[in-house]
Amino acid sequence: MASFYLAVLLIALTPCRLEAVEDIVRFDCYPDDGATQQLCEARGCAWEETQNPKAPKCFYWAPYGYRMDGNIRDTALGSSVTLRRLNTPARYVNSADVDPVTLDVEMHTAKRLRIKFYDGDNQRFEVRDKMPHIPAATGKAPSQEYIVSFRQSGPTSAFALRVTRTATRAALWDTSVGGLTFSDQFLQISTKLPSSYVYGFGEHERDNYRHNMDWRTWGMFTRDEAPGPPSNGVNKNLYGMHPFYLCVEDDGKAHGVLLLNSNAMEVALQPTPAMTFRTIGGVLDFYMFLGDGPEDVVRQYTEFVGRPFMPPYWGLGFQLCKWGYGSLDVVKDVVKEMQDFNIPHDVQYGDIDYMERQMDFTIDPVNYQGLPEFVDQIRRDGMRYVIILDPAITTNETEPYPPYTNGTELDVWIKNGDDTSQPLIGKVWPYYPGVTVDPDAEWDYKVENYNAYSVFPDYFHADIDRWWGNFIKDFYNTLKFDGLWIDMNEPTNFVHGSVNGCSNNKWDNPPYLPKILGPNIYSKTLCMNSEHGGTKHYNTHSLYGWSQAEPTQKALREVTGKRGIVFGRSTFPSAGHFEGHWLGDNTAKWDHLHKSIIGMLDFGLFGMPYVGADICGFFFDSQPDLCQRWMELGAYYPFSRNHNWVLGAPQHPTHWDGAIADAARDSLQTRYTFLPYLYTLFYQAHTQGSTVVRSLMHEFIEDKHTWSIDRQFLWGPALLISPVLDQGAMDVTAYFPKARWYDYYSVNSERQGREVADAGQGRSLSLPCDMDCIPVHIRGGHVIPTQGHANTTVYSRRKPLGLIVALDEAGEASGSLFWDDGEDIDTVGSNSYRMITFSVTATTLDITVERDGYTPDPELHYETIQVFGSPAMPTDVTVNGQNAMDNIVKKTADKVWHLEGLSLSMAEDHKITWTLPDNNASGAEVSRARPVALLLAAMAVVLANVNGHVFT
Numbered sequence: 001m002a003s004f005y006l007a008v009l010l011i012a013l014t015p016c017r018l019e020a021v022e023d024i025v026r027f028d029c030y031p032d033d034g035a036t037q038q039l040c041e042a043r044g045c046a047w048e049e050t051q052n053p054k055a056p057k058c059f060y061w062a063p064y065g066y067r068m069d070g071n072i073r074d075t076a077l078g079s080s081v082t083l084r085r086l087n088t089p090a091r092y093v094n095s096a097d098v099d100p101v102t103l104d105v106e107m108h109t110a111k112r113l114r115i116k117f118y119d120g121d122n123q124r125f126e127v128r129d130k131m132p133h134i135p136a137a138t139g140k141a142p143s144q145e146y147i148v149s150f151r152q153s154g155p156t157s158a159f160a161l162r163v164t165r166t167a168t169r170a171a172l173w174d175t176s177v178g179g180l181t182f183s184d185q186f187l188q189i190s191t192k193l194p195s196s197y198v199y200g201f202g203e204h205e206r207d208n209y210r211h212n213m214d215w216r217t218w219g220m221f222t223r224d225e226a227p228g229p230p231s232n233g234v235n236k237n238l239y240g241m242h243p244f245y246l247c248v249e250d251d252g253k254a255h256g257v258l259l260l261n262s263n264a265m266e267v268a269l270q271p272t273p274a275m276t277f278r279t280i281g282g283v284l285d286f287y288m289f290l291g292d293g294p295e296d297v298v299r300q301y302t303e304f305v306g307r308p309f310m311p312p313y314w315g316l317g318f319q320l321c322k323w324g325y326g327s328l329d330v331v332k333d334v335v336k337e338m339q340d341f342n343i344p345h346d347v348q349y350g351d352i353d354y355m356e357r358q359m360d361f362t363i364d365p366v367n368y369q370g371l372p373e374f375v376d377q378i379r380r381d382g383m384r385y386v387i388i389l390d391p392a393i394t395t396n397e398t399e400p401y402p403p404y405t406n407g408t409e410l411d412v413w414i415k416n417g418d419d420t421s422q423p424l425i426g427k428v429w430p431y432y433p434g435v436t437v438d439p440d441a442e443w444d445y446k447v448e449n450y451n452a453y454s455v456f457p458d459y460f461h462a463d464i465d466r467w468w469g470n471f472i473k474d475f476y477n478t479l480k481f482d483g484l485w486i487d488m489n490e491p492t493n494f495v496h497g498s499v500n501g502c503s504n505n506k507w508d509n510p511p512y513l514p515k516i517l518g519p520n521i522y523s524k525t526l527c528m529n530s531e532h533g534g535t536k537h538y539n540t541h542s543l544y545g546w547s548q549a550e551p552t553q554k555a556l557r558e559v560t561g562k563r564g565i566v567f568g569r570s571t572f573p574s575a576g577h578f579e580g581h582w583l584g585d586n587t588a589k590w591d592h593l594h595k596s597i598i599g600m601l602d603f604g605l606f607g608m609p610y611v612g613a614d615i616c617g618f619f620f621d622s623q624p625d626l627c628q629r630w631m632e633l634g635a636y637y638p639f640s641r642n643h644n645w646v647l648g649a650p651q652h653p654t655h656w657d658g659a660i661a662d663a664a665r666d667s668l669q670t671r672y673t674f675l676p677y678l679y680t681l682f683y684q685a686h687t688q689g690s691t692v693v694r695s696l697m698h699e700f701i702e703d704k705h706t707w708s709i710d711r712q713f714l715w716g717p718a719l720l721i722s723p724v725l726d727q728g729a730m731d732v733t734a735y736f737p738k739a740r741w742y743d744y745y746s747v748n749s750e751r752q753g754r755e756v757a758d759a760g761q762g763r764s765l766s767l768p769c770d771m772d773c774i775p776v777h778i779r780g781g782h783v784i785p786t787q788g789h790a791n792t793t794v795y796s797r798r799k800p801l802g803l804i805v806a807l808d809e810a811g812e813a814s815g816s817l818f819w820d821d822g823e824d825i826d827t828v829g830s831n832s833y834r835m836i837t838f839s840v841t842a843t844t845l846d847i848t849v850e851r852d853g854y855t856p857d858p859e860l861h862y863e864t865i866q867v868f869g870s871p872a873m874p875t876d877v878t879v880n881g882q883n884a885m886d887n888i889v890k891k892t893a894d895k896v897w898h899l900e901g902l903s904l905s906m907a908e909d910h911k912i913t914w915t916l917p918d919n920n921a922s923g924a925e926v927s928r929a930r931p932v933a934l935l936l937a938a939m940a941v942v943l944a945n946v947n948g949h950v951f952t
């Protein structure tokens with residue numbers, strides 16, 4: 001601590017201060033608008049010009065903030081310190097900073113600690129209290145992989161905290177910069193970081209998965225805002241709020257940090273590398289997860305906030321939606337076309353136009369007459385139906401509208417802060433009943449003159465299940481939906497604050513407004529002084545969508561008796577336990593293909609693996625080439641749904657010419673082939689918290705090149721997807737980290753199983769890729785379970801199984817398969833599933849049923865086994881001791897062979913053994929052959945540079 005200030009002080013005494021205090025060691029002391037030298041110095045900070053205009057002119061340079069008072073106390077969970085304000089100016093003249101502040105360090109596990117700064121009298125809002133599903137820590141971990149130290153050089157100097165990774169001495173946190181500030185509505189802490197590889201924070205649109213540390217500020221506060229570039233220099237804060245980051249240390253170790261705080265906040269990143277958290281309420285409640293690897297961080301994070309829910313198998317099928325089909329007849333036509341074109345299609349949606357005037361729990365009696373019967377029909381054919389629900393409830397119906405009257409009786413609405421006997425009134429969808437609408441009127445005119453008054457349910461209300469839950473159940477009597485899509489739950493409001501605006505109070509006019517969109521904090525939402533969840537909406541605003549997820553999931557499960565899917569627009573840490581997420585109202589433009597990968601990687605980090613973007617784009621009209629490439633990419637979204645808005649032209653796969661329908665069918669059939677693998681990844685996410693869509697970095701941390709890759713992604717450890725993301729491009733540059741990789745192009749079965757030229761190290765290759773292609777590669781060392789595709793998962797789940805055995809350098813591979821009925825609520829908890837492992841060592845594949853708690857009806861069989869990367873064709877193959885040479889099919893190259901026409905029961909263990917020609921018999925021989933392979937591969941790479949072709 002002392003050292004930093006001392007250094008600054010010494011340099012500051014030299015004549016040229018401009019050069020002395022380098023930009024990168026400055027921490028912004030005046031992030032507010034309107035900084036001047038006078039205001040800056042009144043805060044006790046220094047003012048100097050900068051070289052980089054983004055760096056702060058006003059910065060901390062003398063002790064600021066808090067000092068330690070008394071000794072460090074041992075507590076049941078760790079230690080505690082009292083902090084007292086230094087004699088420096090308060091943040092805001094009108095409000096004293098909190099004094100004393102208590103700092104608790106809790107050592108929950110060897111790899112998880114909590115650092116909490118709070119008011120000594122515990123009067124402030126804490127998010128943790130709203131999350132009963134997160135168990136409290138019970139004791140201090142017996143050993144820790146981190147050291148927490150407090151530093152303070154003297155009684156008038158500021159206190160600092162440092163967290164060190166014991167094994168490497170890396171300083172994960174070092175707050176000896178800036179100054180801790182803890183005033184009522186401005187809480188700030190800065191820390192140096194061990195590296196500039198930072199990921200996470202959301203929800204935002206970003207150009208790269210890895211953060212740019214060049215003075216970027218990211219506001220976080222849930223908002224109905226479509227993804228897009230910065231607006232007036234402000235990075236848009238989107239629907240969800242995720243104050244969680246991952247940092248990869250220079251040696252490849254990784255840690256994650258959650259700030260469990262729901263108030264409007266921002267995080268400022270700077271090249272030091274360092275970051276500053278600024279929130280305007282609550283407490284500073286940090287949780288740190290030590291990894292060691294990025295994948296471990298996500299596991300530890302989801303262990304804490306709640307593991308991702310297990311989606312039903314059908315939730316992995318292809319889904320189709322459009323806002324504004326216009327009528328049930330159009331929906332019927334679309335569904336029929338999809339069937340006629342034989343394109344897999346599991347889920348059809350009803351967006352808000354299925355409702356009568358967009359009112360929850362109603363059906364448009366004219367345009368959607370017969371919807372319940374239609375839903376029954378498609379469900380009999382193996383499809384599913386998902387409906388949208390919005391939170392706001394209209395108050396102006398002239399006919400009985402029980403959702404409003406019953407809710408009023410139960411008093412479940414968010415209350416007007418100026419008169420808490422009244423609900424807060426805003427406006428969302430429905431027009432007044434019977435109003436004649438001028439279709440050409442402007443949006444604002446319509447909102448003012450046609451849109452009805454609405455109330456907003458408080459999903460924290462003790463009676464919420466009796467209201468929301470009961471209406472969901474009641475509506476199920478009318479319509480047999482399988483999933484619920486909860487939208488508009490930031491919550492959005494078409495008037496700012498309320499129909500009467502907001503009063504002048506400290507919540508609606510906070511002294512500091514983080515870098516979020518809107519002229520004020522209540523823009524497009526509710527007044528911050530409204531009463532919500534037993535506190536001010538100011539505190540609970542960003543928890544709104546999150547709080548809706550659990551009661552929605554509960555009601556859905558109760559009424560359907562199945563796990564179903566809930567997915568929401570506005571999310572918060574731990575939302576993945578209850579729901580999935582789509583990346584919101586994106587746009588039909590090319591860069592949103594790339595952005596969708598970044599968004600999926602972000603939400604994977606946030607513990608929400610069930611995620612995807614609207615395929616072909618939500619806003620504006622899609623284009624054939626864009627939609628085709630997007631269908632190809634979208635086949636690899638865990639949540640794979642084509643959807644667009646009311647004014648957009650149709651864009652479902654069969655709308656376009658036959659080539660696009662063919663490409664969509666082909667990619668989706670490949671997706672369905674891989675569903676057993678994808679489902680198993682979801683089981684692993686659900687039970688161990690691992691990611692599904694995975695950054696290459698998580699698997700190849702030793703290869704620093706992977707730390708910045710976000711145009712490719714993995715499914716789990718083994719499937720590499722390298723989509724074409726640019727208009728007109730007929731090739732794609734893909735990076736292959738060091739491993740054996742096998743080609744699995746969906747459209748070119750000739751190529752399936754061919755090994756990508758092995759250079760023995762990571763390398764970029766240019767892959768030719770015409771409009772029908774999306775490169776997919778399988779990583780050696782893995783066994784991937786597959787299954788025949790069909791029009792829906794109901795039928796694909798009855799098809800024969802297959803295995804792809806992709807051998808690694810040592811000739812080995814392993815994998816697993818999770819199988820259950822696909823929709824029962826807790827098959828994991830009740831052990832009603834089958835778990836099978838696959839293992840190849842020394843030319844033997846063992847298939848072992850590890851657990852047999854579920855029997856498919858009819859029983860399933862493995863029909864094919866494809867082996868990639870075999871050193872040679874086997875001279876002999878036996879299956880469970882029987883000669884199976886008749887089943888062998890030699891493919892394109894010697895390294896690929898298949899066993900076909902098998903019928904091996906999935907309920908039993910099996911042993912497949914093969915014999916290679918003498919000198920090819922063992923893994924050791926394979927590695928001895930490598931120098932030749934290396935040489936050939938090196939030549940192949942040179943060829944690639946010349947003509948772009950690698951598969952020579």
Ligand SMILES: *[C@@H]1O[C@H](CO)[C@@H](O)[C@H](O)[C@H]1NC(C)=O
Binds near residue numbers: 339381382791792795
């Ligand atoms: C899917 O195919 C099966 C027969 O294989 C058929 O019975 C069913 O109606 C089809 N479903 C749809 C939605 O096309």
Ligand SMILES: *[C@@H]1O[C@H](CO)[C@@H](O)[C@H](O)[C@H]1NC(C)=O
Binds near residue numbers: 395
């Ligand atoms: C709509 O309902 C509100 C009460 O929520 C009432 O004040 C308003 O007058 C009503 N407007 C119309 C046009 O009925």
Ligand SMILES: *[C@@H]1O[C@H](CO)[C@@H](O)[C@H](O)[C@H]1NC(C)=O
Binds near residue numbers: 406466467471
């Ligand atoms: C709404 O209230 C009425 C009257 O108390 C009751 O009969 C009905 O069941 C309630 N509806 C729901 C869905 O709770």
Ligand SMILES: *[C@@H]1O[C@H](CO)[C@@H](O)[C@H](O)[C@H]1NC(C)=O
Binds near residue numbers: 873894919925926928
């Ligand atoms: C393995 O067999 C293949 C084809 O039969 C041959 O080209 C290769 O040289 C053999 N490897 C060794 C190590 O002998």
